[in-house]
Amino acid sequence: MMKKLERVSGPAVVGIVLTGALFIVCSVLAILAVIRKLRRKSSLELKSPTTDIQIAVMEKGVGIHKPTTERRRVQKVYKTATIASPPGSSPIGGALSAGYDQQDDTTEGEYDVDEDLDDDDGGSACTLIDEKENSKPPMTFGTLHFSVKYNFEKNALTVVVQRCENLISRTGCRKSIDPYVKLQLLPEKVHRAKTRVLRNTDSPIYNEEFTFFGLNYNQLQGMVIHFAIISFDRYSRDEVLGELLSPLSMIDLAQSDQETSLVKEICTRQKVQSQGRGEVLLSLCYQPATNRLTCVILKAKGLPRKNIMDLADPYMKLYLICNGQRIAKKKTHVKKHTLNPVFNESFVFDLPANIQGLEGVSLELLLLDFDRLTKNEVVGRLELGPNTLQDSAKKQWSDICTSPRRQIAEWHKLQD
Template identity: 35%
Template structure:
């Protein structure tokens, strides 16, 4: 065979092999690039999820150990320090009562004898308003503060009310604080109490800020902050003895950010039953060291402060924004409606210890403003599901 023929045979044999090898290399490089892109996408997704699940710890504005005892304070003060006097309501700490009574639905006593979904309502941001007045005695260099009243305070207790009192100080001094008396079970309290800050030259007051913080008094747990007011005294003409109405603002350091729960209620008067749909929750507080929670929802039917029947949803693992969409039916005689309520608790499931309570909502004829509104709207729109967001409470 001639040399030219041998060369042509070799070229015809090697060309397909080279082409196949080039195609294989191209395919491997393509697959590697795709894998790298997917890995990057997953990494970005995980990073975004971690950002969504981040939560921050919050605490009360002032530690309770620094509260002045209830009496008139007289003491020697170093230059620049002022004498304060006023009334103080002592607080108490303890453990929350957690007993549960699983009585049958038959425990109801004998006494004398169609579907369109509403728009979802967002929780109200109204924390109420407080009224107070101030005056200044130039002869004694005394600032006189008169705490008058508050209106439309939110309910912090499951009874549908609060036990409010006011803490007072002149910032930046946080050590010398005064308090009003506690007004039991009152969302529109009248205090009418006077407090005096003695030994303050008028020009020194221009550098102070009046700080009022309204709390709900709790006997067996930490007091719940309701709202606060900051008023720089440089903006106040004390020669006129002004009176103020101020909206309460959220306390940035409060521990109230427990999350929110979306619940639907539907009342069927003919069948004498209420259907509760636990729809979803959002921004739940992380209860585990992993920065997340394993939430589920527990519902207690309560009649005359006695727990009658309990139901609960499934548990959603490692989730701060769970979606449940689970419905529960409760048979309730019509004549028992006025004394019936539902305590809805969002729980964090734990394997090795007792499940933690993230927060609760009490839906009843007499509860918090938003809870009562939800109940009344359910009654006024029979056979129609009414859904609302509710902020979780301790």
């Protein structure tokens, strides 16, 4: 009997081993296939429009606030909407959608104002224009509904941004508008805030409440609320649809916590008329030994205002031009809220080795007004070189050529 088992056991053991190995391999492959299928299914379930929208919002910085001091504290409240949301509207970066009427989802908290509004995000407001332009009715881009109240016990001003109606982009299109509202108190521009973004609607409903603390009643009489209505763009710079000013002196805030509702037309930005571009003081020095040109931007004065309430945020750009081509550029720091900035910044340009005695060399200077909401505006220009037409610039350039190694300072009027 034992001999019989020994004869059969050899091939049988080999067959059993091969069969078992094949079974194990097939089982492992089946398990891996099931795991892969489950992972793919779970990843598809995680992908949703809401996730994509939230990522885009974080990239643009919408709805991000930082803790701050008592003086700059802003309390933001999402209020319950009283009218239905327009079709196709949905929030970006907000916890409460327009037209949402469940009281349990109303959120309240303290937020700092957004630093992008300086702009930038508040830029220039509706400004003075000349008499010819003033004779034409201003172009409107919809209406803004908001309310204002003041609490004497807390020294707090509350602004409720309710909704916008019939918004139009500058191209005249009502579609593909993702609007939000930025607001700030002029002229200090210390108290600032913004709403969430609503998608694909020309009549967004916000019902968001902003409370600005640390404001005495007497201060309010000289303040103006500046609203900027902006369309969100995740791929490029946001588009400013329009803006408006609401002086607090024109609103009755004498009764504590008495809310005043207002409806105002949104107007386009209008250029301010200026009698001059201002002046700049700069010093030049040419060093023949090192073949270097040094330019010191000292200060500027008499810069034009954006509007009655707002000041400029000026800075300067410098371009070194050799034989008609820009070969180097530099810029100063931005000076906030001033028409008479003091820079005191020095810039050294290394001239090409094939250029001697400043032949074919010139400097181009631009004074710009920094604005985070839109493109920075050029306030004035100045050209320094052998072919300049301005007398002061021609004199200073001639002086540094004939008197090298000397710092020569001169005031220049900025040109358009």
